[in-house]
Amino acid sequence: MQAFTTLTGIVAPLDRANVDTDQIIPKQFLKSIARTGFGQNLFDEWRYLDEGQPGEDCSNRPKNPAFILNQSPYDQAQILLTRRNFGCGSSREHAPWALLEFGFRCVIAPSFADIFYNNCFKNGILPIILSEAQIESLFQQVLACKGEKFSVDLDKQILTMGVGDQLSFSVDSFYKERLLKGLDDIGVTLEQADAIRFYENKRKQERPWLFQ
Amino acid sequence: MTSGQTLYDKLWNEHLVVQRGDGSALIYIDRHLLHEVTSPQAFSGLKLAGRKPWRIDANLATPDHNVPTQDRDKPIVDEISRIQVQTLDENCAEWGITEFKMNDIRQGIVHVIGPEQGATLPGMTIVCGDSHTATHGAFAALAQGIGTSEVEHVLATQCLSQQKMKNYLVKVKGHLQPGVYSKDLILAIIGKIGTAGGNGYAMEFAGEAISDLSMEARMTLCNMAIEAGARVGLIAVDDKTIEYVKGRPFAPQGEQWIAAEKYWRTLVSDAHAVFDCVVEINASELIPQVSWGTSPEMVVAINARLPDPSDCAEKAESWQRAYDYMGLKPGMSMNDVTPDRVFIGSCTNSRIEDLRIAASVIKGRKKSPQVKQVLVVPGSGLVKQQAEAEGLDKIFIAADFEWREPGCSMCLAMNADRLQDKEHCASTSNRNFEGRQGYGGRTHLVSPAMAAAAAIAGKFVDVREFI
Ligand code: SF4
Numbered sequence: 001m002q003a004f005t006t007l008t009g010i011v012a013p014l015d016r017a018n019v020d021t022d023q024i025i026p027k028q029f030l031k032s033i034a035r036t037g038f039g040q041n042l043f044d045e046w047r048y049l050d051e052g053q054p055g056e057d058c059s060n061r062p063k064n065p066a067f068i069l070n071q072s073p074y075d076q077a078q079i080l081l082t083r084r085n086f087g088c089g090s091s092r093e094h095a096p097w098a099l100l101e102f103g104f105r106c107v108i109a110p111s112f113a114d115i116f117y118n119n120c121f122k123n124g125i126l127p128i129i130l131s132e133a134q135i136e137s138l139f140q141q142v143l144a145c146k147g148e149k150f151s152v153d154l155d156k157q158i159l160t161m162g163v164g165d166q167l168s169f170s171v172d173s174f175y176k177e178r179l180l181k182g183l184d185d186i187g188v189t190l191e192q193a194d195a196i197r198f199y200e201n202k203r204k205q206e207r208p209w210l211f212q
Numbered sequence: 213m214t215s216g217q218t219l220y221d222k223l224w225n226e227h228l229v230v231q232r233g234d235g236s237a238l239i240y241i242d243r244h245l246l247h248e249v250t251s252p253q254a255f256s257g258l259k260l261a262g263r264k265p266w267r268i269d270a271n272l273a274t275p276d277h278n279v280p281t282q283d284r285d286k287p288i289v290d291e292i293s294r295i296q297v298q299t300l301d302e303n304c305a306e307w308g309i310t311e312f313k314m315n316d317i318r319q320g321i322v323h324v325i326g327p328e329q330g331a332t333l334p335g336m337t338i339v340c341g342d343s344h345t346a347t348h349g350a351f352a353a354l355a356q357g358i359g360t361s362e363v364e365h366v367l368a369t370q371c372l373s374q375q376k377m378k379n380y381l382v383k384v385k386g387h388l389q390p391g392v393y394s395k396d397l398i399l400a401i402i403g404k405i406g407t408a409g410g411n412g413y414a415m416e417f418a419g420e421a422i423s424d425l426s427m428e429a430r431m432t433l434c435n436m437a438i439e440a441g442a443r444v445g446l447i448a449v450d451d452k453t454i455e456y457v458k459g460r461p462f463a464p465q466g467e468q469w470i471a472a473e474k475y476w477r478t479l480v481s482d483a484h485a486v487f488d489c490v491v492e493i494n495a496s497e498l499i500p501q502v503s504w505g506t507s508p509e510m511v512v513a514i515n516a517r518l519p520d521p522s523d524c525a526e527k528a529e530s531w532q533r534a535y536d537y538m539g540l541k542p543g544m545s546m547n548d549v550t551p552d553r554v555f556i557g558s559c560t561n562s563r564i565e566d567l568r569i570a571a572s573v574i575k576g577r578k579k580s581p582q583v584k585q586v587l588v589v590p591g592s593g594l595v596k597q598q599a600e601a602e603g604l605d606k607i608f609i610a611a612d613f614e615w616r617e618p619g620c621s622m623c624l625a626m627n628a629d630r631l632q633d634k635e636h637c638a639s640t641s642n643r644n645f646e647g648r649q650g651y652g653g654r655t656h657l658v659s660p661a662m663a664a665a666a667a668i669a670g671k672f673v674d675v676r677e678f679i
Contacts, residue, residue: 016530016533017527017529017530018407018408018507018530020507020643020645022624022643022645022646022647022648023645023646023647026647026651027624027625027626027648028626030249030277030626031249031278031290031292031293031295031296031626032292032296033252033253033256033295033296033299034253035253035256035257045646045647045651051651051652054292055292084408085407085408085411085441088407088408088441089343089643089645090342090343090357090643091250091341091342091343091357091358091359092249092250092359092360093250093253093341093359093360093361094360096359111408111411112411113408113411113441114377114411114412114441114442114443115343115357115358115359115443118359118362118374119359119361122359122361122362123361172234172235172236172375173234173235174232174234174235174236174375177234184261185361185365185373186261186263186364186365186368186369188373189238189365189368189369189371189373190368190369192229192230192238193369195229195230195238196229196238196240196266196369196370196371199229199240200240200267200370203240207335207472207475208468208471209333209463209464209468209469209471209472210242210333210336211269212269212462212464212468
């Protein structure tokens with residue numbers, strides 16, 4: 001996984017609550033057995049005016065000019081600012097894959113759905129949770145100043161706005177360490193293979209019906 | 213730690229392998245369910261890293277999302293779907309993982325076949341690359357949906373690396389009235405606490421009304437805990453749990469059964485367990501529910517008028533957007549809405565009891581000519597077989613409903629079953645998101661009884677007055 005330390009990028013405001021993973025990446029694209037190729041279909045139903053098909057070249061599809069990510073400079077955005085419960089719905093990791101491939105490394109919202117939140121960290125995306133009031137003021141600022149860039153420092157847990165104002169954010173040390181170092185989760189867990197084996201053997205004795 | 217534990221606390225402690233200093237933990241996974249959509253990248257990641265599955269016999273696989281619901285004697289027409297299903301077959305064959313393939317009688321929606329086979333047992337930790345894994349919590353199993361990276365992690369290590377959740381209790385007093393089902397109950401709960409209400413929590417359902425419910429009705433309830441934001445839904449073990457599990461193919465037998473049952477009986481929240489959040493609902497007052505918008509929290513009782521965005525400043529914008537998408541207006545009655553199609557199926561409501569209820573509502577009647585299509589998609593090959601043994605298929609067919617092969621079908625329309633642009637659907641599934649059942653489609657979530665009644669009446673009606 002790609003490490004995340006610091007990031008400076010354009011902030012795209014997506015002013016919607018409860019954005020679900022079916023919106024982030026519609027189901028027809030989930031038929032792929034690859035891990036890449038999802039970026040062009042990020043927010044497909046909002047981004048294009050026609051219905052997208054898997055495997056199709058999107059460059060000639062009619063785009064919805066009203067959708068924020070179709071507008072310059074937001075098509076270059078790396079930070080997504082959005083509303084509560086972002087990423088609700090299915091567990092599809094294709095959602096963070098699509099965001100990442102589009103260019104997003106950071107999503108800022110008042111709250112995230114649990115599985116999506118976790119999936120972000122597995123893919124080098126930093127989800128930042130701020131209060132509703134803070135989010136509201138960030139929206140005002142970003143809308144007032146098109147193309148505004150924010151800087152994120154994960155180690156210091158500080159978000160710096162274009163004007164220089166700073167906000168601190170919290171993130172569990174569990175997630176932070178992995179993301180800073182871009183650790184391979186499986187590798188980390190396998191360092192404790194003995195503990196897993198020990199537990200498993202004990203369980204075989206105590207709950208043998210689980211090992212038939 | 214010995215007194216006052218919740219059911220979730222007990223399950224967590226039982227499976228704790230390593231508690232780490234940073235607040236995270238490794239918990240052991242007893243059962244891993246796999247399907248074709250979220251597993252291919254996990255298997256390829258595993259291979260790329262030169263790793264192999266930790267414990268083959270903990271895994272059970274079936275294709276469900278992509279499979280067609282007719283012409284199953286022929287290869288899957290959609291090439292990309294076919295490749296995805298074949299990839300699951302190949303991965304399972306390569307590692308020796310048990311798979312119920314497309315034309316196996318035991319194939320079905322992964323959350324239907326787990327309990328049906330006894331592969332879902334009380335006290336287990338169960339994961340699947342699918343958010344509706346919460347379903348299995350009806351058996352007092354700690355069951356949760358995971359992403360593909362975690363699928364790979366579980367394959368490679370038999371563990372999940374995570375932090376403990378908080379405890380949520382939904383206490384349901386009273387008794388559901390005839391014609392009102394656990395689907396109505398969970399929709400009402402989501403309407404009350406919102407789709408983010410359970411974020412960060414394991415959600416236990418308890419109370420008189422929950423004890424009343426059959427195991428299948430409990431699965432419907434836990435299935436949609438995720439729509440209330442909770443990754444985990446839970447219901448304590450009681451006699452019904454034990455009875456349901458007994459004799460199933462993967463369930464223990466003989467002495468092991470006795471030992472297992474003894475342990476399973478302890479899987480209840482202690483009397484003095486402390487929950488971080490408690491919500492009470494009175495089941496006796498509940499009226500059949502129907503969703504009107506594009507989020508499962510946008511629900512109304514069938515006899516109510518659709519809400520006015522100006523009454524709720526906080527949600528006004530998302531409600532208005534939902535009205536625009538759904539082609540509906542505040543103040544309307546759902547009785548004025550005609551479903552173009554009706555879908556009876558999905559991991560929420562495709563079990564034998566659901567089909568019996570739907571059949572009982574329509575018996576001797578016919579689909580309204582205003583409704584273009586009614587799909588009845590059983591949750592598994594065995595559910596289908598049972599329904600046919602009871603003659604339910606004949607009742608559906610006589611009513612001009614279509615009786616199909618098992619799978620996810622129009623719950624998310626990855627196969628050929630889908631809504632056309634702007635069509636309304638009375639659906640027994642779990643998500644009414646934009647485009648979920650087909651591009652531009654408009655989903656209304658209801659119970660199987662309500663869906664069946666809508667198919668006959670040609671509009672949404674209160675099934676209590678209809679029967
Ligand atoms: S029936 Fe629907 S919700 Fe359930 S697993 Fe299949 S696609 Fe997901």
